[in-house]
Amino acid sequence: MRLTYILPLVLFVLIGLGLAVGLTLNPREIPSALIGKPVPEFALPPVQGRAQGLSTADLKTGQASVVNVFASWCVPCRVEHPLLMALKRDNLAPIHGLNYKDDPADVAKWLDQLGDPFSRTGADRNGRVGIDWGVYGVPETFVVDGAGQIVCKHVGPLMEWDLDNKIRPLLRDLAAGRASKVKC
């Protein structure tokens, strides 16, 4: 009989432990359905003031590449921008920009002022291509192998840690043609 009075406490302890584990997880980390799949078919004009647009063929050149989804109105994009510039200086792989739902003048000003890390840019003004890429927030960063398969997706701004532990090792492995142990 006394056990019934302890039952609520026991149940609560179990729930509490579950919540404690839950705290260590990230609910925003959603595995992309696109990982291991080829990049979607698309072709976009360049953003204002740039010459080279972005299309599916540009991601199947035999060389791995990084696709960064960004917008000038997105504050976290500004945070990660210096890291993209640093990644460009590493010269590991070309970085392409997918400019998501942006104003042409704003993004031109943004790239002129902050520096342009991108080899190619695609202006996705109405966000249609973003939908095909499964974008649900900016910034997002994809790593694509030479055959045009998406191998990694990062949601939210890149941090120094992400570059050192995910993006750079992965790009080196892809360049060397070996299987990567990097977990995305």
Added chain:
Amino acid sequence: MIPELGHIALILALCFALVQGVLPLAGAARGIPGWIALAPQAAMGQVLLVAFAFGCMTYAYVTSDFSVLNVAENSHTLKPMLYKVSGVWGNHEGSLLLWILILTIFGAAVALFGRNLPATLKARVLAIQGLIGVGFLSFILFTSNPFARLLPAPLEGRGLNPLLQDPGLAFHPPFLYLGYVGFSVAFSFAVAALIEGRVDPAWARWVRPWTLAAWCFLTIGIAMGSWWAYYELGWGGWWFWDPVENASFMPWLAGTALLHSAVVVEKRDTLKSWTVLLAILTFSLSLLGTFLVRSGVINSVHAFATDPTRGVFILLFLAVVVGGSLALYAFRAPALQGVGVFAPLSREGALILNNLLLAVACAAVLLGTLYPLALDAINGTKVSVGPQYFNAVFVPLMAPLIAAVAIGPLLAWKRGDLAAALRRLLPAAVAVILALAIGLWLHNERGFMALLGLGLAAWLGLGALCELALRIKLFAAPLADSLQRARFLPRAAWGMTVAHLGVALLVLGITVSETWQVEVQQVMKPGEIVQVGPVQYRFHGVMPIKGPNYTALQGRFEVIEGGAVVREMRPAQRRYQQPPMETTEAAIRPSAWADLYAVVGEGDAERGWAVRLYWKPLVSWIWLGALVMAFGGFLSLSDRRLRVGAPAARRTAAAAAAE
């Protein structure tokens, strides 16, 4: 300067809370009158300090003082004044401040209105309130300081989330918190009773008004939130089983059970340990809701910007408060023995059935809310539990509950006569048959659910009226006599009838709107006419407009009913500049019988515009039902308040005769 004063006031309030939490408890245990007497004074001091801090925060928002980080992140000079003020609680830190303000207001109210409580019980209740205050004040001061400065101050703020810039939502959090936090009083009473080892009818009589008040506010708060979702999100729905909606619904279910079980303790001196457990669980679920919203363990439209230290803090707080009180319960509750005995078929039995069904429903919601989290913790699988699950478990639980609600009040205490009760419900049974006939005549593919809902609404509505008619001997005695009886009927009895009628209205609103709603989604060009249910919408195209802090594309529709234009509707897509975000402004014409609801989406002048048009019969009865339930609660409360001064209920001859 003023923000610093607010910060100091909060620190002082923490000191007061520490005094209030520790000394009276020790004083009550050792019998030191001076320490016991400290409790009310500390509670009053605390409320003044927190109110001052809240005033400082409001001042910073109203004057757009962007040197305060919180204001800079959540406000904007172009924002209308109403949203500058409501911006105070439109973010994590400020809403926590509001939570604490309400907690201290309830504490002060217990200190003021609890004059006739035994001194030690009152000291212990206030001490527990003080300890909860210590937890929340430490939380805000150590992890979420609302007065943190930002230097140099930016010229302009980042703006409030446009979805929150809405009059319905401006007042939704205060009501919700009045509910959540109000349950803290029932919790404190429960813990104090466990410490004292005594739960008796007098205790139940003290707990009930606080629970009732909290329940009424929570009912209104949830209804407002649902109404906001209905017209601001523009999806046409009014409840989405979002984890945070569930977080407010679980304490409501537990609180509803608590209200009813407290009646049994009060009238029959039994069901004690269960009632104490419900009081603990109701507030625990409120705290769990806080944890879910603020710790970042779930992803939801409501989830505030998240921070792991906050999550750890709340989880520890949760462990201390809930774990501590449940441990105390495990030790002390076995000693709380009920006195009154009763047969299964009795008023007590009916109330236990009510409690059982509500508790199971609450557990089902808890399971559905935590299941995705548990699965993620165990093997990293991401799932979401949707409306299918909740509807599948809810209907079979609520249907017998609603059926029983009509019968319960007609059963006598101790031993009831079911056959006699059912005979008295004959008019309700006739109403059910009529409702079913109407349902069959209006035939719809959702046949069974529609008939079930109509039948239950008729049964409960007429059942509640039958019970009232019996009490006042309507038709059995001369009309003047009946009116006399109605006048002297206790407010609590009126409250119950009104609240149960509210449930019937709610069920009717849900059933009819879900079953007979007409929805049309299509692309329209200017000049086109489309039939939606009994009305026609004529589209007149879309034009750009400019608001104070947004631009919008506004569509124009004329509603044609019976060949005449009865109404113009202007739904819009708003685009806010700061922060950049688009919101859907549905155009809604609410009315008693059917809401018209129009949303305009993407498109252009050549190809036309994507529009969604609805005809939603009786949908407003959902919120009307909720408000009627809350009104019933307040009605009952107005009775209680008179009786709080006289624990032995004084009854008029007419009221006694009516029972």
